[in-house]
Amino acid sequence: MSQQGEELDGRAREVLREIVMQHVATGEAISSRSLAKGGHFQLSPASLRNVMADLEDLGYLAQPHTSAGRVPTDRGYRFFINYLMKSRMLTQRERETIDEQVGHGTEIDHVLHEASRLLSRLADQVGVVFMPTLLQFAIRSMDFVLVAENKILCVIVGTNGVVVNKIIETRLNFTRDELEKIGRYITGEFFGLTLDHIRRRLVRMTEEERAMQDQMLQKTIALGIEAVNDVRTIDNDLYVEGAASILTKPEFSETMALRKTFLALQEKEKLIDLLNSCLTEDGLQILIGSDSDFTHVHNFSIVAKSYGSHNAPLGVVGIIGPMRMEYARMAPLVDYIGRALSRKIEEEEQQ
Amino acid sequence: MSQQGEELDGRAREVLREIVMQHVATGEAISSRSLAKGGHFQLSPASLRNVMADLEDLGYLAQPHTSAGRVPTDRGYRFFINYLMKSRMLTQRERETIDEQVGHGTEIDHVLHEASRLLSRLADQVGVVFMPTLLQFAIRSMDFVLVAENKILCVIVGTNGVVVNKIIETRLNFTRDELEKIGRYITGEFFGLTLDHIRRRLVRMTEEERAMQDQMLQKTIALGIEAVNDVRTIDNDLYVEGAASILTKPEFSETMALRKTFLALQEKEKLIDLLNSCLTEDGLQILIGSDSDFTHVHNFSIVAKSYGSHNAPLGVVGIIGPMRMEYARMAPLVDYIGRALSRKIEEEEQQ
């Protein structure tokens, strides 16, 4: 398998490359004749047919039906991406647009949302940005604001700059001063810990004797636990933008396929699982057709990249589109946006 | 025009009613024969044809082509809704679901978002909830939290329970104590005023002499203005949910119509304009086809209702769907959800 890159001789590689590129450009099955007319080869259609027949035997090409041209298979695309593709650099303009857009906002959630829109627009595909729950990340501060009798707004700021608000309803009565103090205490005590840690610490504290006597401490702990609880339920941690761009893709012209595709995009859980699995890997990931259940069933491809600070990946950004897409353009695009987000987050952290 | 309800005799009305109902149920053009077979009339197809021809002359019906059955026109639907429709009450179960869902959350934004989902699900149409900017509404409190050096989270709570957060970047340095004080001051000074008022007051204050000398007051005013500025840019004040349900509607089976429709839903500005125009009216509003540019071009109908507290409408909730929809069911549904939201908001206010 590791020799796969060697399996094809130079000419076969060129032919495969050309077929993929033409097919991506036109969307149609490629015939030996159109390939010969392209001018890249000094060969007759008949010779090309022989090469193409070989490529088909090896599983890189397929025919929709006898007497149609050939289209790349999953395997063909995969080979193309690994060994044949020449990435098309982003234009100066594109890079500027991205830097500007990503650099612009201050609230991370907002920046992420904008990023998915931007991605969708530049790629003309569905843009996805995923941010896993804050639970695994460290906090910088935690504050409480009295909003109404028995209603308290809790503001948690992560070291990565993510801001989460949540309204807590409680039977306990707090004055503004108390809340102020509690905020200071928790921030001081738990700075740099993850919510998960904090939660466990707080629970342990409830069991300690000392706490049972100090009324104020009791209230603090109660409020703290409330605040940390269910942060995961904060929704909108998956942004899917530009679903309408699917409509412009001819491969989804049959209404049924389209309907299925849309419903698939609605099933956010599955999408989240999939993106989560992209989270650990460091570089750019490309999932094609049969690579995963999700893409297999719906004939999608996914180009995704983790973003985050240094060694800690925070989330995943990527695009979803038909298998036939311009990988040579999409790959650098997603890569660049991922990097831009990482830079942004690292900047945030340093403040 | 006010006599329109009288323009048709009893039989014609019955026929129109029956045609609309059958067409809504089946989606097909209704022929004289199928109408006769329905059993509601003791007439032969030929007689019904005469009645139908009259209705067509008056503009209530139309034929897609010669020798097809007849379909209601905009005007036909409008007449049906105004004079012929018998609203179908909501079931006990539906009412319970709504009450529960709407009563559940605490943050208004969240409640509204849920409402649009709920609406989309119950109606099997696109659900829309619109909340205009806070600018016109009174505030209950305003608080500031130091998030990082030079970054301040501003929390504004409206008397209607809406909570808005916004991060402000500023060159000025504030301590936590100062922020606490400023919050108290502004809340005390401006309680019950609209953001618009507050803004003008603050600007006027900058010009007063007294302010020029008091350093602290200067900082307060600067921060206050920052906070009030651009509240309108907070997005997500329009929730559009369940766009995929359009895919299930046969009238949008041609891919082109579908594409257009989706793009239309993306154009949030136009949609906002339209919904804004529904805001002033008190009761339930139904816009059909040619009633507005938006619905005209895309062959939509909109069923909408204002919600809010007592005399002050806060926003609009409604559904968007094809002209052919079950108005008899949609109308009470939208109405009920609108009322539920209003109740919720009034409750919020009293706290």
Added chain:
DNA sequence: CCTTGGCACTCGTTTGGTGAGAGTGCCAGG
């Protein structure tokens, strides 16, 4: 040994035509 032109074969797509079916409009008679 590779390349190439030729040729038969396969399929999908388009075209034209035909017939059935559904529905209307109109008319004349009850």
Added chain:
DNA sequence: CCTGGCACTCTCACCAAACGAGTGCCAAGG
């Protein structure tokens, strides 16, 4: 005013034929 009858129109489904695109294979030529 209602109704049955009849001619007319339009759509749709179906079928056959022609067409075109593309392949596979083979035999001849460098």
